Amino acid sequence: MANIRENKKDGKVISYRFTACIERDIRGKQVRRYTTWIPQEGLTPSKARKAAERAADAWEQEVKAEYQKEQEAAAKGQAYAIPPEKRRDDFVSFVQDTWLPLQVQSGNDKPSTAAFYQNMAKHITSYFNGAVLQEIGPLDIQKYLVYLRTEYKSKLGKPLSPKSLRHQYGTLNLIFGYAEKQEMLAKNPMNKVDPPRKEKRPVDALTQEQAKQFFSLLPACPLDFRCILQLLITTGIRRGECMGLRWGDINEKACTLTIARSISYTPETGVTINTPKTANSIRTIPIISGTLHLLQELKKQAQTQHPNTILETAFLFPKEDDVFKPRDPNSVTRRVKRFMKNNGLPDLSPHDLRHPYVKPTTKKFITFLRDFRAAV
Numbered sequence: 001m002a003n004i005r006e007n008k009k010d011g012k013v014i015s016y017r018f019t020a021c022i023e024r025d026i027r028g029k030q031v032r033r034y035t036t037w038i039p040q041e042g043l044t045p046s047k048a049r050k051a052a053e054r055a056a057d058a059w060e061q062e063v064k065a066e067y068q069k070e071q072e073a074a075a076k077g078q079a080y081a082i083p084p085e086k087r088r089d090d091f092v093s094f095v096q097d098t099w100l101p102l103q104v105q106s107g108n109d110k111p112s113t114a115a116f117y118q119n120m121a122k123h124i125t126s127y128f129n130g131a132v133l134q135e136i137g138p139l140d141i142q143k144y145l146v147y148l149r150t151e152y153k154s155k156l157g158k159p160l161s162p163k164s165l166r167h168q169y170g171t172l173n174l175i176f177g178y179a180e181k182q183e184m185l186a187k188n189p190m191n192k193v194d195p196p197r198k199e200k201r202p203v204d205a206l207t208q209e210q211a212k213q214f215f216s217l218l219p220a221c222p223l224d225f226r227c228i229l230q231l232l233i234t235t236g237i238r239r240g241e242c243m244g245l246r247w248g249d250i251n252e253k254a255c256t257l258t259i260a261r262s263i264s265y266t267p268e269t270g271v272t273i274n275t276p277k278t279a280n281s282i283r284t285i286p287i288i289s290g291t292l293h294l295l296q297e298l299k300k301q302a303q304t305q306h307p308n309t310i311l312e313t314a315f316l317f318p319k320e321d322d323v324f325k326p327r328d329p330n331s332v333t334r335r336v337k338r339f340m341k342n343n344g345l346p347d348l349s350p351h352d353l354r355h356p357y358v359k360p361t362t363k364k365f366i367t368f369l370r371d372f373r374a375a376v
Helices: 045-075 091-104 111-127 138-150 162-181 208-220 223-235 239-243 289-305 329-342 350-357 363-375
Strands: 003-009 012-024 030-037 256-259 262-266 270-274 283-286 322-326
Touching: 003 045, 012 045, 030 045, 030 091, 091 111, 091 162, 111 138, 111 162, 111 262, 111 270, 138 162, 208 223, 223 239, 223 289, 223 329, 223 350, 239 262, 239 329, 239 350, 262 329, 270 322, 329 350
Parallel strands: none
Antiparallel strands: 003 012, 012 030, 256 283, 262 270
């Protein structure tokens, strides 16, 4: 008999989740099918439960019959799939047991990317808990996006940012796109849902007076932190790329550095070494003489601290206990934010420091660089 579980919201049963064990595979693992059943309105709890039991029995017989057809077709070397219009897949089970393992956690993506989509999926599955994949329509998705925009609050009581709203839309696109590709949907509801508008906001940056104050504070910073700040603000590299620099990436004669890797962190995998964000992110870029001079000082310091170590493959900014292990990039963000707060400067992140200056042809960058050179 199919297992029946109640899905509740605000203490009220809104649907029932059915789970049926079809058989066991050669390894003894259960082959299961899932669906969600919504009772008619107005039924008493006892009548709704009895109706759910009857519906579960009928559904279990149907899925077992379909599975038998599938097995018979496979034995003959033929393909068989349940028509989308006959499917009733539990949405949460599809996301957690199919989409996440096969598309997100398959090893094709970086750990940070997998963690990102797992986090996005938590909001989606929480809202659509109890829903049937094939019954979620464009209006349901639009209502969800409106809920995120108007009602949703984080644990800290903050609303969802426009950027995060677009990330939610993108994740929904991937989920339903995959279901459509697997022929689990007759129609993809996302085809009729417009993406949230992209918010245009001014990029966070230092004013001229704040920049002067910022530059005046640099000489008093610890050498490693000063090198990090100068690399971020004069090269436009990302914090993960900065933490991924090894001494062999610095060409002192050509005054360049090569970006060949990036460091990321997730609670599940810890600190990991990855390739940069995109193929175009693997690049060689120039560094100004003032920054190179500081890096040379940092290298001398490292050689003094580790006299018997060949530094070519060591990290510029390693963990305290091992020069061949990279530092957590989140520690850089915390350090930058603490530095800005302690000195009465805007609450900027490492990304904010690099963002306005990543296009070195702009007039703003040229002015900024001139002021920076005067300061150092």
